[in-house]
Amino acid sequence: MGSTGLPCSRCMGTRREFIWQTGAGFGGVALASMLDRDGFFASKALAANASPMAMKPPHFAAKAKRCIFLFMYGGPSSVDTFDYKPELQKRDGQEIEIEIRRHSFQKKKLLASKRKFAQHGESGLWCSDAFPNIAKHMDEICLIKSLYADTFAHGSAMLQMNSGQIIQGHPSIGSWLTYGLGSENDNLPGYVVMLDPRGGPISGAANWTAGYMPAAYQGTHLRNQGDPILDLSPKSNITRQMQRDQVDTLAAFNGEHLATRPGYSELQARIASYELAYQLQTSAPEVMDLAGEDARTLEMYGINDPKPTNHKLALGPSHFGKQCLIARRLIERGTRFVQIYSGGGHQQQNWDAHHGIEENLAIHGPEIDKPIDALLTDLKQRGLLDETLVVWGGEFGRQPTTENDMHGRDHNPKGFLYWLAGGGSKGGYSHGELDELGMQATEKRHHIRDLHATILHLMGLEHDKLTYFYGGLDHKLTGVKEAHVIRDVIA
Amino acid sequence: MIDPLGNSQSLLRGKRAFERMIGGAARGGKFGYMRLVPVTYVRMDTTVWGIVLAFGLVVSSGFCDDPVVPLQGGELAAPLSPNDVKATPSADAVHFFETKIRPILANSCYECHGPGKSSGELRLDSLEKIIHGGESGPAVVPGKPDESLLVNAVKYESLEMPPTGKLDDDKISLLSEWVRMGAPWPGASAASVTPKSHHAPITDEERNFWAFVPPRPVPPPTIEDLDSTRNPIDSFIRAKLKETGIQPSSAASPRDLIRRAYFDLIGLPPDRAEVDAFLTDDRPDAYERLLDQLLASPHYGERWGRHWLDVVRFAQTNGYERDAEKPFAWRYRDYVINSLNADKPYDQFIREQIAGDELDVVTDETIIATGFARLGVWDDEPDDKANATFECLDDMVSTTGSTVLGLTVGCARCHDHKFDPIRQQDYYGLVAFFRNVREYEKHEGNKTDFSMLAKLSTNEEALAIRESGTVAPPTNILIRGDARTPGAEVKPQFLEVLCQSGGYAPEIPPPKEGAQSAGRRRVLADWLASQNNPLTARVIVNRLWQHHFGMGIVPTPSDFGKTGSKPSHLELLDWLALDLVNDDWRLKRLHRLMMESATYRQGSKAENPKGNEIDPENRLVWRQTMRRLDAESMHDTVLAADGRLNLEMGGRGYFPELPKELLATQSIPGNGWGKSIESQQARRGLYTFVKRTLKAPILDTFDSANPDQSIAARSVTTIAPQALLWLNSSFMEDESQSFARRLIRDFPGDRESQIRALFSLAYQRDPSDAEVERSREFLDRQENRWREAGITKKSKDPLDQWERPSGVWHVRKDLALEVELTQEAKAIWADGEIADGLVEAEVMLLSEVGDAGVIVRVSDVHEGLDAFRGYNINIAADKLRIGRHEQNYSQPVFIPMKIEVGKWHHLKIELVKDSVRVYLDYDQQPTAVFVDPNPLPPGKVGFRTFGSQAAIGPIRVVTENGEWITNNATKVEAPTADDYYRLALAGLAKIILNTNEFVYVD
Incomplete structure (x- = not known):
């Protein structure tokens, strides 16, 4: 690692790939610091390779320390949620020509939103009645309404939103953040992914992969039923005391082995990893255990709300609410990046509203509305919102036209919105515009690489300095095209 | 850190230079960035360049059809003709520029491409800089708006500039017109500016980079201390060690040596009897016999085949949303295993994979070999169909480049390689060899693509390359790697820098009668597999070295270029490469040579203070390197220890039972994952079905190769989830239970023998008294605790x-x-x-x-x-x-x-x-x-x-x-006393399977 302390792998990368790598994913940090505490690295050359993977300073001081990414899988509509388009409302039913897939144009009828829009808060930002509770936070929310991406297909759009590239195999944004900043908690994953109970997103784990980075940087799928982490608990009814004995006896055998093999830090690291695994068995369930939360909090997140009866696919706020609350508990304990997927599986099971935008909003709106209201309120009252960046959006948006008789809307990567809250973003502010109908970004338009650059920036990382050397090139989350931090959205 | 080779410093310096250079560095390569390119198609080498027109602009009239016409509105006094050649533009042209063009540039471009900043290395504030261009090549080709990046970019056709929003149409027209006029600029003459040429001949300096110079025959150094050298490898290694004064390590113990040899060559442990036989074999050639025996084992091909599969990104599915199966991809895996077992000459191995369908003798085997080109990720729902074709071609070219040549050829897809003398023309020259390969086809309603299946003589099918006919479509250089902006046409060509005496543009022989393909890949294959190619032999020698010694002589095994690391022992690398070529490219002999060396047979202890201080990374190989077993070997060794390992070879592979929680991460849980019976699930890890979006944790968590990319060297991470997996997974629980049952079955009622057998099966050695005692105490404690805790026991089977x-x-x-x-x-x-x-x-x-x-x-x-x-x-x-x-x-x-x-x-x-x-x-x-x-x-x-x-x-x-x-x-x-004990013994077995001694090889 270079003397700059920047998380740039170029200097030693080619060599370090061959030596021990300790992840900044959970476990890894602690290994390095535990070993360091023991003075292990004091005289060992490998210190240079291990310690930089622990907590790393940002490139510059920044407000956001952690990030919660609320991923609306399937692609939510702008013109039915936060982007009021009076012209679209006026021209309902008129036929226009739109690009429906790359270079493929079709005549389609405009579909006005059935939602009622109103301006909220001092800022007067618009929000529709799809989200009556989120609407209360418009003064904290920073809308970026003029984003565009490169692909009309879910698979590659998901990859691009998560990894910057439409080609499979690149590290996801959570990997970049944990690679760049390390993790603050020894006993918990630094990068957590929570999924919708209706299924994972398409391409599954490719969305939280570490790509060409070490596997330690990949997202850990945290479940809120059963074992929160894969293989966290034993399969048998072995007691805690027996496990303790197992770990201690293992350490005794390993100690003898180590004594005759000085100079190999990886042996000691592996010994330490068992102690950490043992601790994890209590620390991970503790995060998931909501028993310590008061009734008012559970109520606020909608955790005890009944499953609605209006639609067989609808879950109500209970599930997403629980995940939002767990996200808060995770970031309180130092997890760097939490991504929660709303929607899973296919079509109306997620935000992919081909078969009816109204039906889709009726299913998914209430699932996230109360939980997000609660999350923002909770973070604020605990003084965490300033240092927690909340990001909301999907892999693309939706067309202003109707797709079929069901009043559905098709994919639209040419113009869609994201919003940010907290973490140094500018609340009550709206940036950029689509055209008057909501087809494509026209004003202050930004490719999503700019969104990525902005997220990194808010977390204290410069997108063009956060590089990882692989295959002959210093890779970046934002890729090789020039990216720009969207300065206007920074408070 | 002290670096005996001086590499760190040069790397550091280089790094800073690179960082300055790249702002937006491109790995064009595999991942298909479109953009930022020096354009190579500009015909600087033709004589048509350089007719200077009225403004002193350069127009290549040779391929400019339209004469330059006046602007509407009379901004120009008169039409131009070649007779109006002047050095500087006319007053009218200057006026046009100052009133119409400069304001656009100043207001919309200079923020990023002006005096303050030169994004993408491009500035637009002088004509010289504009024509020189940036990373993406010249911004303007005077007189040719269609070929000018500036015009393309403002039209949002390739780059999208300015990024903050498209310019008004009239401004775009003005810029286009300005270029068409020849880019008049006050006081400047385009004639005096030449764009950075990308046809510049490769310099001597570039050619003399070590990797591009053919291996030189260097006799092994003479070493005084002959006793400790066994073959020329040792001479090279010892000579270098001597310079630093580091003493080589003493020889490894016979027990360490046999374990090392087994894991290195076949990826499996020896059994106790084999170890004991070796320890008592006092024939002088006992070790050599051992090597012969292991090299003859069919498991050699499995072990080394897996190393090869890492490099060629082997997977059995396409990736992306559907992640459908690549039918019969497994035949390629089996082909690799069989080829290595047969000690097929490496040149033949390469020929078959690149052009198995075009060889003089085409067999089922050579057809299956071409599956090599079909293993990569493939998006069956590409957003951009035009470019999707080139993604697939790039996958073939880049993988061929990194696998065979150890070069990051893919970096030259969108622009000339930034560090190595690989021009964009070289890249597309390589593409041209593959250009006629039939594309993937998507069939609606059918998730599997059968367009790349070939029939075998047995009437079975194989994943393979197929071409449609003998006439290849033309190959054009793609400006910025974008299929929508084709540049000059190129013919098939080799990498020029590797052809020391020219001859990089081969003749493609006319297709034979009845040929199904253009015959181009055969030409490429012959060149790649030629002994005159300076890289092919070195690259494979280095890959072997890497796996025998823990690190390659070149530590970046798929990057022998400037961004890679320098060889620690170039003469040795060359000597081995020439030796390989001279011996008919046989790899088994090379393994033997390396493993017979005293260097290989050293102990792995890192106890030499001088070595630790001067060369802590052991690049000089003053010791062997202790290594953790790789993911597959860890898996296999557990099964070998408890006696359940199923050594069946080949076939489609098996589906390990995956935890429900993992399947739940799929959009359709369980989709594309089959079931296998238990005996199949005890097969070697290498036969696990390789699905790109669903990876078995038992392998993935331990750094098995991510098949989305070519992996030259796996990372080795040590993280807590690995410990969880090895303590708590169903796999480990089941195997430790099996282990306990086996021990009880073999030694009923004899606890001490069970403990001794456990150590013997796991470590191939007897336990010490202390180890027996610790084990016994553990068993007593746990047995009692199980009794207290109680267990639910299910009845008979x-x-x-x-x-x-x-x-x-x-x-x-x-x-x-x-x-x-x-x-x-x-x-x-x-x-x-x-x-x-x-x-x-x-x-x-x-x-x-x-x-x-x-x-x-x-x-x-x-x-x-x-x-x-x-x-x-x-x-x-x-x-x-x-x-x-x-x-x-x-x-x-x-x-x-x-x-x-x-x-x-x-x-x-x-x-x-x-x-x-x-x-x-x-x-x-x-x-x-x-x-x-x-x-x-x-x-x-x-x-x-x-x-x-x-x-x-x-x-x-x-x-x-x-x-x-x-x-x-x-x-x-009701559980019996036996049940409590059995569980305690399973617990002990699990501990032993988790020890460092079990998973590390000295």
Whole structure:
């Protein structure tokens, strides 16, 4: 690692790939610091390779320390949620020509939103009645309404939103953040992914992969039923005391082995990893255990709300609410990046509203509305919102036209919105515009690489300095095209 | 840190320079960035360049059809002609520039491309800078708006500039017009500016980079201390060590050596008898004999085949949303294993993979070899179809480049390589060899693409390269790597820098009569596999070295270019490369040479203070390197220790049982993941089905190769989730239980022998007294605790309650019965009969062939085919049938239908007097009905397969006398003292399997 302390792998990368790598994913940090505490690295050359993977300073001081990414899988509509388009409302039913897939144009009828829009808060930002509770936070929310991406297909759009590239195999944004900043908690994953109970997103784990980075940087799928982490608990009814004995006896055998093999830090690291695994068995369930939360909090997140009866696919706020609350508990304990997927599986099971935008909003709106209201309120009252960046959006948006008789809307990567809250973003502010109908970004338009650059920036990382050397090139989350931090959205 | 080779410093310096340079550095390569390119198609080498027009602009009239025309509105005084050649532009042109163009540039471009900042290395504030261009090449080709990046970019055709929003149409027209006029600029003459040429000849300096110079024959250095050298490898290594004064390490113990040799060559541990035999073998060539034996083992090909599969990004699915299977990809895996086992010359191995269909002798084997080109990720729903074609071509070219040549050729896809002398022209020259390869085709409604399957002589199919005819479409350089902006056409060509004496543009021989392909890849293959190629032999030698010594002589095995690391021992690398070539490219001999060296046979202890201080990374190889087993070997070694390892080779592979939680991460849980019987699940890790979006944690967590990319060297991470997996996963729980059962079975009642056997099986050595004592104490403590905690014990094996006249049966974890592939298998539930009533069960076919189903009213059972009485309701991949058996078989009902293999299907059977009504998968109406004129008498229920592998869940039977279910015999029994002890022993076995001694090789 270079003397700059920047998380740039170029200097030693080619060599370090061959030596021990300790992840900044959970476990890894602690290994390095535990070993360091023991003075292990004091005289060992490998210190240079291990310690930089622990907590790393940002490139510059920044407000956001952690990030919660609320991923609306399937692609939510702008013109039915936060982007009021009076012209679209006026021209309902008129036929226009739109690009429906790359270079493929079709005549389609405009579909006005059935939602009622109103301006909220001092800022007067618009929000529709799809989200009556989120609407209360418009003064904290920073809308970026003029984003565009490169692909009309879910698979590659998901990859691009998560990894910057439409080609499979690149590290996801959570990997970049944990690679760049390390993790603050020894006993918990630094990068957590929570999924919708209706299924994972398409391409599954490719969305939280570490790509060409070490596997330690990949997202850990945290479940809120059963074992929160894969293989966290034993399969048998072995007691805690027996496990303790197992770990201690293992350490005794390993100690003898180590004594005759000085100079190999990886042996000691592996010994330490068992102690950490043992601790994890209590620390991970503790995060998931909501028993310590008061009734008012559970109520606020909608955790005890009944499953609605209006639609067989609808879950109500209970599930997403629980995940939002767990996200808060995770970031309180130092997890760097939490991504929660709303929607899973296919079509109306997620935000992919081909078969009816109204039906889709009726299913998914209430699932996230109360939980997000609660999350923002909770973070604020605990003084965490300033240092927690909340990001909301999907892999693309939706067309202003109707797709079929069901009043559905098709994919639209040419113009869609994201919003940010907290973490140094500018609340009550709206940036950029689509055209008057909501087809494509026209004003202050930004490719999503700019969104990525902005997220990194808010977390204290410069997108063009956060590089990882692989295959002959210093890779970046934002890729090789020039990216720009969207300065206007920074408070 | 002190670097004996001086590499760190140069790397650091280089790094800073690179950082300055790259702002937006491109790995064009595999991942298809479109953009930022020096354009190479500009014909600087032709004489048409350089006709200077009125403004001093350069127009290449040779390919500019339109004469330069005046602007509308009379901004120019007169049409231009070549006679108006002047050095500087006219006043009118200057006026046009100052009033129309400069304001656009200043207001919309200079923020990023002006005095303050030069994004992408491009500035637009002087004509010289504009024509010189930036990373993406010249911004303007005077007179040619269509070929000018600036114009393309403002039209948002390739780059999208300015990024903050598209310019108004009239501004775009003005810029286009300005370029068309020849880019007049006050006081400047385009004639005096030449764009940075990308046809510049490769300089001597570039050619003299070590990797591009052919290996030089250097005699091994003479070493005084001959006693400690065994072969020339040692001479090279010792000579360099001597310079630094580091002493080589003493030889490894015979026990360490045999374990190292086994894991290195076959990826499996020796058994205790083999170790003991070696330790007592005092023949002088005992070690050499051991190497011969291991090199002759079929598991050698598996071990080294897996290393190769890492490099060629082997997977059995396409990736992306559907992640569909690449049919028969496994034949390629088996081809690699067989080729290595046969010690196929490496040059032939390469020829077959690149051009197996175009060789003089084409066999099934050489056809299968071409699957190499088909292993990469493929998006079957590409957003941009034009570029998707080139993604696939790039995958072939880049993988070929990194695998065979150790060069990051893909970096030259969008622009000339930034660090190595690989021009964009070189890249597209390589593309041209593959240009005629048939593209993937997507068939609607059919998830699998069959356009790249070839028929074999056996009538079977293989994943392979196919071409459609002998005429290849033209290949153009793609400006910025974008298919929509083709540049000059290129012919097939090799990398110029590797052709020291020219000859990089080969003749493609005319296709032979009846040829199915253009014959281009054969030419490429011959060049790659030529002894004149300076890289091919070095690269493979280095890959072998890497796996024998822990790090390559070149530590970046797929990057021998400038961004890679320098070789620690270039002369040795060259000597080995020439030796390989001179010996018919045989790899086994090379393994032997490396492993016979004293250098290889050193101990791995890092105890030499001087070595630790001067060369802590051990690049000078003053010791061996202790290494953790790789993911597959860890998996295999556990199974070897407990005796369950199934060494069956080849085939499609198996599906390890994955945790439900993991399947839940898929958008369709379980999609594309099959089931395998337990004996299959005990096969070597390398036969795990490789699905790009669903990776088995037991391998993935331990850094197995991510198949999305070519992996030259796996990372080695140490993280807590690995410990969790090895303590708590079903795999480890099951294997430690098996281990305990084995020990108890082998040494009933003899605890000390069980402990000793545990150590012997795991470590191939006896335990020390202290280890025995620690183990015994642990067992006592845990046994007592288990007794206190209590356990729920299930009764005898459920299989015991099934009569099984034929077939090999297992009980699965989910209590379903599973039968191995056989001609016929029957299992009949011992208790209970049915006359009329309801029978329900779930059946799953595990093979494409044969049928499987429920048998009811079973009686009069004998050994032999069809030797029973009863109705047989069975499913096959293409039908549902009701059969009737009365010591024979008739088939009264036959319904053709598609029934998915690998999925549970629900069968409900109503028996009412003479009728058998079948409901498949919860059909509301009967799927099949049979009314039997001679109804069969009451009988038992059971399960029967014919020529298939299948599983069946518990059978539920409802009669008027009540309801019962099969497989329910797992009553809770009182545990015995043996059970507590067995669990304690399984716990000890698990500890031993988790120790560092078990997973590290000295």
